[in-house]
Amino acid sequence: MQSCNQMNMQNAISVVGGGPAGALAAARLAAGGNNVLLFEEKLAWEKPCGGGLTHKAAQQYPCLTDAESEGNLIDNCELISPSGRRVRFQMRHPVAIFSREKLNGLLLEQARNAAVDVRHERVTRITGGAGDWQLKTPQNEYEASYLVLAAGARNAFRAQFLSAIPPRDLMVTAGYFIPGRTSLMQIQFLKGIAGYIWVFPRTDHVSAGIAGKMGEISTPELRRLLEQWLEKNGFRLEGARFYSHILPSFSTHAFENLEVCGEGWAMIGDSAGLVDPITGEGLYYALRSAELCAEALLAGRPADYRTALEEEVLTELKLAARVSKRFYSGQIFGDSVLEKMVSLTAESKSFRDLMSDLFAGIQGYRDLRTRMYKILPAVMAEGLAGTLRRPWNKSGGSEFASDPLVE
Secondary structure (H helix, E strand, C coil), X not given: CCCCCCCCCCCCEEEECCCHHHHHHHHHHHHCCCCEEEECCCCCCCCCCCCEECHHHHXXXXXXXXXXXXXEEEEEEEEECCCCXXXXXXXXEEEEECCHHHHHHHHHHHHHHCCCEEECCCCCEEEEECCEEEXXXXXXXXXXXXXXXXXXXXXXCHHHHCCXXXXXXXXXXXXXXXXXXXXXEEEEECCCCCCEEEEEECCCEEEEEXXXXXXXXXXXXXXXXHHHHHHHCCCCCCCCEEEEEEEECCCHHHHHCCCCEECCEEECHHHHCCCXXXXXXXXXXXXXXXXXXXXXXXXXXXXXXXXXXXXXXXXXXXXXXXXXXXXXXXXXXXXXXXXXXXXXXXXXXXXXXXXXXXXXXXXXXXXXXXXXXXXXXXXXXXXXHHHHHCCCCCCCCCHHHHCCCEC
Protein backbone atom coordinates (compact mmCIF):
# COMPACT_ATOMS: atom_id res chain seq x y z
CA MET A 1 0.00 0.00 0.00
CA GLN A 2 1.37 3.40 -0.92
CA SER A 3 1.56 6.08 1.77
CA CYS A 4 0.52 9.70 1.29
CA ASN A 5 3.82 11.51 0.96
CA GLN A 6 5.14 14.87 2.09
CA MET A 7 5.03 17.52 -0.63
CA ASN A 8 6.71 20.77 -1.61
CA MET A 9 3.92 23.33 -1.34
CA GLN A 10 5.77 25.80 -3.55
CA ASN A 11 5.14 23.68 -6.65
CA ALA A 12 1.98 23.59 -8.72
CA ILE A 13 -1.00 21.47 -7.74
CA SER A 14 -3.28 20.19 -10.48
CA VAL A 15 -6.96 19.51 -9.81
CA VAL A 16 -8.67 17.40 -12.47
CA GLY A 17 -12.40 18.08 -12.42
CA GLY A 18 -14.20 21.36 -11.72
CA GLY A 19 -17.39 20.24 -10.01
CA PRO A 20 -18.12 21.32 -6.43
CA ALA A 21 -15.37 19.15 -4.92
CA GLY A 22 -12.66 20.17 -7.38
CA ALA A 23 -13.59 23.86 -7.39
CA LEU A 24 -13.68 24.11 -3.58
CA ALA A 25 -10.40 22.21 -3.13
CA ALA A 26 -8.69 24.40 -5.73
CA ALA A 27 -9.98 27.59 -4.11
CA ARG A 28 -8.82 26.56 -0.62
CA LEU A 29 -5.39 25.48 -1.88
CA ALA A 30 -4.87 28.69 -3.86
CA ALA A 31 -6.01 30.82 -0.92
CA GLY A 32 -3.28 29.08 1.07
CA GLY A 33 -0.60 30.37 -1.27
CA ASN A 34 -0.27 27.55 -3.81
CA ASN A 35 -0.13 27.68 -7.58
CA VAL A 36 -3.20 25.71 -8.61
CA LEU A 37 -4.30 24.54 -12.05
CA LEU A 38 -7.93 23.41 -12.33
CA PHE A 39 -8.94 21.43 -15.42
CA GLU A 40 -12.61 21.21 -16.42
CA GLU A 41 -13.76 20.53 -19.96
CA LYS A 42 -17.41 21.55 -19.35
CA LEU A 43 -16.92 24.42 -16.90
CA ALA A 44 -20.32 25.04 -15.24
CA TRP A 45 -22.79 22.41 -16.43
CA GLU A 46 -26.18 21.02 -15.50
CA LYS A 47 -25.48 17.81 -13.65
CA PRO A 48 -28.23 15.20 -13.89
CA CYS A 49 -29.39 15.12 -10.27
CA GLY A 50 -31.90 16.62 -7.89
CA GLY A 51 -29.64 19.47 -6.81
CA GLY A 52 -30.57 19.45 -3.13
CA LEU A 53 -28.31 21.22 -0.64
CA THR A 54 -28.98 20.19 2.95
CA HIS A 55 -29.22 22.58 5.88
CA LYS A 56 -26.00 21.02 7.23
CA ALA A 57 -24.13 21.80 4.01
CA ALA A 58 -25.45 25.37 3.90
CA GLN A 59 -24.33 25.92 7.50
CA GLN A 60 -20.93 24.33 6.89
CA TYR A 61 -20.22 26.39 3.76
CA PRO A 62 -21.56 29.93 4.15
CA CYS A 63 -19.90 30.82 0.84
CA LEU A 64 -22.85 29.09 -0.81
CA THR A 65 -25.28 31.57 0.71
CA ASP A 66 -24.20 33.92 -2.08
CA ALA A 67 -26.32 31.71 -4.33
CA GLU A 68 -29.49 31.90 -2.24
CA SER A 69 -31.25 33.86 -4.96
CA GLU A 70 -30.52 30.98 -7.34
CA GLY A 71 -31.76 28.31 -4.93
CA ASN A 72 -35.31 27.27 -4.20
CA LEU A 73 -35.91 26.84 -0.46
CA ILE A 74 -38.33 23.95 0.03
CA ASP A 75 -39.76 22.88 3.39
CA ASN A 76 -42.79 20.85 2.26
CA CYS A 77 -42.12 17.17 1.67
CA GLU A 78 -44.25 14.20 0.67
CA LEU A 79 -43.17 10.62 1.30
CA ILE A 80 -44.90 7.81 -0.59
CA SER A 81 -44.53 4.17 0.43
CA PRO A 82 -44.23 1.32 -2.09
CA SER A 83 -47.94 0.52 -1.59
CA GLY A 84 -48.94 4.13 -2.23
CA ARG A 85 -49.41 5.42 1.32
CA ARG A 86 -48.69 9.15 1.39
CA VAL A 87 -47.79 11.66 4.06
CA ARG A 88 -46.95 15.32 3.70
CA PHE A 89 -45.10 17.19 6.40
CA GLN A 90 -43.21 20.41 6.93
CA MET A 91 -39.48 20.06 7.43
CA ARG A 92 -37.98 22.02 10.29
CA HIS A 93 -35.06 23.11 8.12
CA PRO A 94 -35.65 23.77 4.41
CA VAL A 95 -33.65 22.10 1.66
CA ALA A 96 -32.10 24.53 -0.84
CA ILE A 97 -32.56 23.09 -4.33
CA PHE A 98 -30.20 24.49 -6.94
CA SER A 99 -29.55 24.23 -10.61
CA ARG A 100 -26.18 22.51 -10.55
CA GLU A 101 -25.05 24.66 -13.47
CA LYS A 102 -25.51 27.77 -11.35
CA LEU A 103 -24.04 26.20 -8.21
CA ASN A 104 -21.00 24.92 -10.11
CA GLY A 105 -20.63 28.32 -11.74
CA LEU A 106 -20.60 30.02 -8.34
CA LEU A 107 -17.89 27.71 -6.99
CA LEU A 108 -15.75 28.05 -10.13
CA GLU A 109 -16.00 31.84 -9.86
CA GLN A 110 -14.86 31.65 -6.25
CA ALA A 111 -11.92 29.53 -7.39
CA ARG A 112 -10.97 32.16 -9.97
CA ASN A 113 -11.25 34.88 -7.33
CA ALA A 114 -8.78 32.88 -5.22
CA ALA A 115 -6.28 33.05 -8.16
CA VAL A 116 -6.88 29.49 -9.39
CA ASP A 117 -5.84 29.08 -13.03
CA VAL A 118 -9.02 27.52 -14.47
CA ARG A 119 -8.34 25.71 -17.72
CA HIS A 120 -11.27 24.92 -20.02
CA GLU A 121 -9.54 21.74 -21.21
CA ARG A 122 -9.99 17.99 -20.99
CA VAL A 123 -7.12 16.02 -19.50
CA THR A 124 -6.53 13.01 -21.74
CA ARG A 125 -3.43 11.48 -20.18
CA ILE A 126 -1.58 11.54 -16.88
CA THR A 127 1.96 10.19 -16.60
CA GLY A 128 4.90 10.53 -14.24
CA GLY A 129 4.71 10.33 -10.48
CA ALA A 130 4.85 12.19 -7.20
CA GLY A 131 6.54 15.56 -7.62
CA ASP A 132 6.73 15.19 -11.40
CA TRP A 133 3.30 14.63 -12.91
CA GLN A 134 2.71 15.34 -16.60
CA LEU A 135 -0.82 16.10 -17.75
CA LYS A 136 -1.75 16.19 -21.43
CA THR A 137 -4.78 17.90 -22.97
CA PRO A 138 -5.66 18.36 -26.66
CA GLN A 139 -4.28 21.89 -26.38
CA ASN A 140 -1.24 21.69 -24.08
CA GLU A 141 0.98 19.72 -21.72
CA TYR A 142 1.39 20.63 -18.05
CA GLU A 143 3.53 19.67 -15.07
CA ALA A 144 2.48 19.38 -11.45
CA SER A 145 3.94 18.26 -8.15
CA TYR A 146 0.66 16.99 -6.71
CA LEU A 147 -2.55 15.70 -8.27
CA VAL A 148 -6.12 15.93 -6.95
CA LEU A 149 -8.67 13.82 -8.86
CA ALA A 150 -12.23 15.16 -8.74
CA ALA A 151 -13.63 14.03 -12.08
CA GLY A 152 -16.49 11.76 -11.02
CA ALA A 153 -16.99 8.07 -10.32
CA ARG A 154 -16.28 6.83 -13.83
CA ASN A 155 -13.40 9.10 -14.75
CA ALA A 156 -10.79 7.44 -16.93
CA PHE A 157 -7.96 7.95 -14.43
CA ARG A 158 -9.39 6.24 -11.35
CA ALA A 159 -8.22 2.82 -12.53
CA GLN A 160 -4.73 4.23 -13.05
CA PHE A 161 -4.39 4.88 -9.33
CA LEU A 162 -6.77 2.35 -7.77
CA SER A 163 -9.25 0.31 -9.79
CA ALA A 164 -12.43 1.02 -11.69
CA ILE A 165 -15.58 0.92 -9.56
CA PRO A 166 -17.32 -2.41 -10.26
CA PRO A 167 -20.98 -2.38 -11.40
CA ARG A 168 -22.16 -3.81 -8.07
CA ASP A 169 -20.96 -0.61 -6.39
CA LEU A 170 -22.77 1.75 -8.75
CA MET A 171 -26.24 3.24 -8.91
CA VAL A 172 -28.06 4.11 -12.15
CA THR A 173 -30.18 7.23 -12.36
CA ALA A 174 -32.54 8.51 -15.04
CA GLY A 175 -34.72 11.59 -15.03
CA TYR A 176 -36.17 14.69 -16.64
CA PHE A 177 -35.84 18.43 -16.23
CA ILE A 178 -39.49 19.41 -16.55
CA PRO A 179 -40.72 22.98 -17.20
CA GLY A 180 -43.01 24.28 -14.48
CA ARG A 181 -43.07 24.98 -10.78
CA THR A 182 -44.15 23.28 -7.59
CA SER A 183 -43.46 23.87 -3.90
CA LEU A 184 -43.53 20.20 -2.90
CA MET A 185 -40.55 17.86 -2.73
CA GLN A 186 -41.67 14.25 -3.26
CA ILE A 187 -39.97 10.92 -2.54
CA GLN A 188 -41.62 7.71 -3.83
CA PHE A 189 -40.15 4.44 -2.59
CA LEU A 190 -40.48 1.44 -4.91
CA LYS A 191 -41.26 -2.24 -4.58
CA GLY A 192 -38.28 -4.53 -5.17
CA ILE A 193 -35.87 -1.72 -6.07
CA ALA A 194 -33.12 -0.37 -3.83
CA GLY A 195 -33.87 3.18 -4.87
CA TYR A 196 -36.63 5.73 -5.24
CA ILE A 197 -38.31 8.35 -7.42
CA TRP A 198 -37.70 11.99 -6.54
CA VAL A 199 -39.30 15.29 -7.49
CA PHE A 200 -37.13 18.28 -6.57
CA PRO A 201 -38.55 21.75 -7.34
CA ARG A 202 -35.98 24.18 -8.69
CA THR A 203 -36.57 27.88 -9.32
CA ASP A 204 -37.87 27.59 -12.88
CA HIS A 205 -38.26 23.85 -13.47
CA VAL A 206 -38.56 20.48 -11.73
CA SER A 207 -35.90 17.79 -11.54
CA ALA A 208 -37.71 14.44 -11.47
CA GLY A 209 -35.68 11.24 -11.45
CA ILE A 210 -35.35 7.64 -10.39
CA ALA A 211 -32.43 5.64 -9.02
CA GLY A 212 -31.69 1.94 -8.70
CA LYS A 213 -28.68 -0.33 -8.15
CA MET A 214 -26.81 -1.27 -11.31
CA GLY A 215 -27.44 -4.90 -12.20
CA GLU A 216 -30.82 -4.99 -10.44
CA ILE A 217 -32.64 -2.94 -13.08
CA SER A 218 -31.75 -1.43 -16.46
CA THR A 219 -31.83 2.25 -17.38
CA PRO A 220 -34.66 1.74 -19.94
CA GLU A 221 -36.76 0.01 -17.28
CA LEU A 222 -36.06 2.79 -14.79
CA ARG A 223 -37.09 5.34 -17.40
CA ARG A 224 -40.31 3.45 -18.11
CA LEU A 225 -41.21 3.29 -14.41
CA LEU A 226 -40.48 6.98 -13.98
CA GLU A 227 -42.55 8.01 -17.00
CA GLN A 228 -45.50 5.96 -15.76
CA TRP A 229 -45.27 7.56 -12.34
CA LEU A 230 -44.98 11.08 -13.73
CA GLU A 231 -48.03 10.61 -15.96
CA LYS A 232 -50.04 9.18 -13.06
CA ASN A 233 -49.07 12.10 -10.85
CA GLY A 234 -49.89 14.86 -13.34
CA PHE A 235 -46.46 15.77 -14.72
CA ARG A 236 -46.32 16.45 -18.46
CA LEU A 237 -43.11 15.85 -20.40
CA GLU A 238 -43.64 18.37 -23.20
CA GLY A 239 -40.44 20.41 -23.39
CA ALA A 240 -38.68 18.23 -20.80
CA ARG A 241 -35.04 17.16 -21.15
CA PHE A 242 -34.06 13.57 -20.38
CA TYR A 243 -30.90 12.72 -18.45
CA SER A 244 -29.14 9.67 -17.04
CA HIS A 245 -26.14 9.34 -14.79
CA ILE A 246 -24.05 6.88 -12.78
CA LEU A 247 -23.39 7.34 -9.06
CA PRO A 248 -21.20 5.40 -6.63
CA SER A 249 -23.13 3.22 -4.19
CA PHE A 250 -20.45 1.41 -2.23
CA SER A 251 -20.84 -1.70 -0.11
CA THR A 252 -19.39 -1.88 3.39
CA HIS A 253 -16.50 -3.93 1.98
CA ALA A 254 -15.73 -1.24 -0.60
CA PHE A 255 -15.64 1.48 2.05
CA GLU A 256 -13.52 -0.67 4.37
CA ASN A 257 -10.89 -1.11 1.65
CA LEU A 258 -11.09 2.39 0.19
CA GLU A 259 -7.86 4.28 -0.46
CA VAL A 260 -8.21 7.99 -1.14
CA CYS A 261 -4.58 9.09 -1.44
CA GLY A 262 -1.17 7.79 -2.40
CA GLU A 263 2.25 9.01 -3.50
CA GLY A 264 1.59 12.51 -4.80
CA TRP A 265 -2.18 12.16 -5.37
CA ALA A 266 -5.58 12.26 -3.69
CA MET A 267 -9.19 11.63 -4.69
CA ILE A 268 -12.20 13.59 -3.48
CA GLY A 269 -15.97 13.56 -4.02
CA ASP A 270 -17.54 11.06 -6.39
CA SER A 271 -14.10 10.03 -7.64
CA ALA A 272 -13.48 8.56 -4.20
CA GLY A 273 -16.98 7.04 -4.06
CA LEU A 274 -18.15 9.36 -1.27
CA VAL A 275 -21.90 9.03 -1.78
CA ASP A 276 -24.51 7.85 0.73
CA PRO A 277 -25.61 4.39 -0.52
CA ILE A 278 -29.09 4.85 1.00
CA THR A 279 -30.01 8.33 -0.20
CA GLY A 280 -27.58 8.93 -3.07
CA GLU A 281 -26.57 12.22 -1.39
CA GLY A 282 -23.08 13.22 -2.44
CA LEU A 283 -22.87 17.01 -2.50
CA TYR A 284 -22.06 17.50 1.18
CA TYR A 285 -19.49 14.70 1.13
CA ALA A 286 -17.92 16.15 -2.02
CA LEU A 287 -17.51 19.55 -0.37
CA ARG A 288 -16.30 18.17 2.95
CA SER A 289 -13.76 15.82 1.37
CA ALA A 290 -12.42 18.74 -0.68
CA GLU A 291 -12.03 20.78 2.47
CA LEU A 292 -10.34 17.97 4.43
CA CYS A 293 -7.96 17.25 1.55
CA ALA A 294 -7.02 20.91 1.20
CA GLU A 295 -6.46 21.25 4.95
CA ALA A 296 -4.10 18.26 4.97
CA LEU A 297 -2.11 19.55 2.01
CA LEU A 298 -1.86 23.06 3.41
CA ALA A 299 -0.52 21.61 6.66
CA GLY A 300 2.12 19.70 4.69
CA ARG A 301 0.74 16.36 5.94
CA PRO A 302 -1.16 14.75 3.06
CA ALA A 303 -1.71 11.52 5.02
CA ASP A 304 -3.93 13.44 7.45
CA TYR A 305 -6.58 13.56 4.73
CA ARG A 306 -7.24 9.82 4.98
CA THR A 307 -7.35 9.96 8.78
CA ALA A 308 -9.73 12.92 8.89
CA LEU A 309 -11.97 11.41 6.21
CA GLU A 310 -12.20 8.15 8.16
CA GLU A 311 -13.20 9.90 11.37
CA GLU A 312 -15.75 12.29 9.91
CA VAL A 313 -17.09 10.88 6.63
CA LEU A 314 -16.30 7.21 6.11
CA THR A 315 -17.68 6.14 9.48
CA GLU A 316 -21.08 7.55 8.46
CA LEU A 317 -20.99 6.06 4.98
CA LYS A 318 -19.97 2.62 6.27
CA LEU A 319 -23.00 2.61 8.57
CA ALA A 320 -25.24 3.60 5.67
CA ALA A 321 -23.81 0.81 3.54
CA ARG A 322 -24.30 -1.68 6.36
CA VAL A 323 -28.02 -0.96 6.70
CA SER A 324 -28.94 -0.02 3.13
CA LYS A 325 -30.20 -3.49 2.14
CA ARG A 326 -32.24 -3.74 5.34
CA PHE A 327 -33.64 -0.25 4.71
CA TYR A 328 -34.94 -1.07 1.24
CA SER A 329 -35.94 -4.73 1.65
CA GLY A 330 -36.13 -5.41 5.40
CA GLN A 331 -39.17 -6.19 7.51
CA ILE A 332 -40.22 -4.80 10.89
CA PHE A 333 -43.29 -5.71 12.94
CA GLY A 334 -44.72 -7.67 10.02
CA ASP A 335 -44.42 -4.82 7.54
CA SER A 336 -41.65 -3.53 5.30
CA VAL A 337 -39.27 -0.94 6.75
CA LEU A 338 -40.35 1.55 4.08
CA GLU A 339 -44.08 1.07 4.78
CA LYS A 340 -43.52 1.41 8.52
CA MET A 341 -41.38 4.52 8.07
CA VAL A 342 -44.09 6.31 6.09
CA SER A 343 -46.74 5.13 8.55
CA LEU A 344 -44.81 6.45 11.56
CA THR A 345 -44.11 9.73 9.79
CA ALA A 346 -47.85 10.18 9.36
CA GLU A 347 -48.77 9.19 12.91
CA SER A 348 -45.98 10.59 15.09
CA LYS A 349 -44.70 14.16 15.45
CA SER A 350 -41.56 12.84 17.15
CA PHE A 351 -40.84 10.65 14.13
CA ARG A 352 -41.57 13.54 11.74
CA ASP A 353 -39.01 15.62 13.60
CA LEU A 354 -36.52 12.78 13.18
CA MET A 355 -37.23 12.53 9.44
CA SER A 356 -36.92 16.30 9.12
CA ASP A 357 -33.49 16.23 10.73
CA LEU A 358 -32.41 13.36 8.46
CA PHE A 359 -33.38 15.42 5.39
CA ALA A 360 -31.54 18.41 6.86
CA GLY A 361 -28.37 16.32 7.26
CA ILE A 362 -28.09 17.17 10.95
CA GLN A 363 -29.13 13.70 12.12
CA GLY A 364 -26.30 11.28 11.38
CA TYR A 365 -26.35 7.50 11.29
CA ARG A 366 -23.92 7.10 14.18
CA ASP A 367 -26.32 8.38 16.84
CA LEU A 368 -29.56 7.48 15.06
CA ARG A 369 -30.16 4.37 17.17
CA THR A 370 -29.61 6.32 20.39
CA ARG A 371 -32.16 8.92 19.33
CA MET A 372 -34.62 6.25 18.28
CA TYR A 373 -34.44 4.67 21.74
CA LYS A 374 -35.03 8.07 23.34
CA ILE A 375 -38.12 8.90 21.28
CA LEU A 376 -39.51 5.36 21.02
CA PRO A 377 -42.06 5.77 23.85
CA ALA A 378 -43.39 8.97 22.30
CA VAL A 379 -43.44 7.43 18.82
CA MET A 380 -45.40 4.41 20.05
CA ALA A 381 -47.90 6.57 21.97
CA GLU A 382 -48.39 8.99 19.08
CA GLY A 383 -48.61 6.17 16.57
CA LEU A 384 -51.27 4.35 18.56
CA ALA A 385 -53.29 7.52 19.06
CA GLY A 386 -53.06 8.36 15.37
CA THR A 387 -54.07 4.87 14.32
CA LEU A 388 -57.17 5.00 16.52
CA ARG A 389 -58.00 8.50 15.35
CA ARG A 390 -57.33 8.25 11.60
CA PRO A 391 -56.78 4.73 10.27
CA TRP A 392 -55.17 4.04 6.92
CA ASN A 393 -57.43 3.91 3.92
CA LYS A 394 -57.36 0.23 2.94
CA SER A 395 -57.67 1.06 -0.76
CA GLY A 396 -54.08 2.21 -0.92
CA GLY A 397 -53.55 5.85 0.02
CA SER A 398 -54.16 7.42 3.39
CA GLU A 399 -56.47 10.04 4.77
CA PHE A 400 -53.40 12.22 5.16
CA ALA A 401 -52.86 12.33 1.41
CA SER A 402 -55.50 15.03 0.98
CA ASP A 403 -54.11 17.20 3.79
CA PRO A 404 -51.76 20.02 2.69
CA LEU A 405 -49.56 19.30 5.71
CA VAL A 406 -49.57 17.03 8.70
CA GLU A 407 -48.97 19.25 11.72
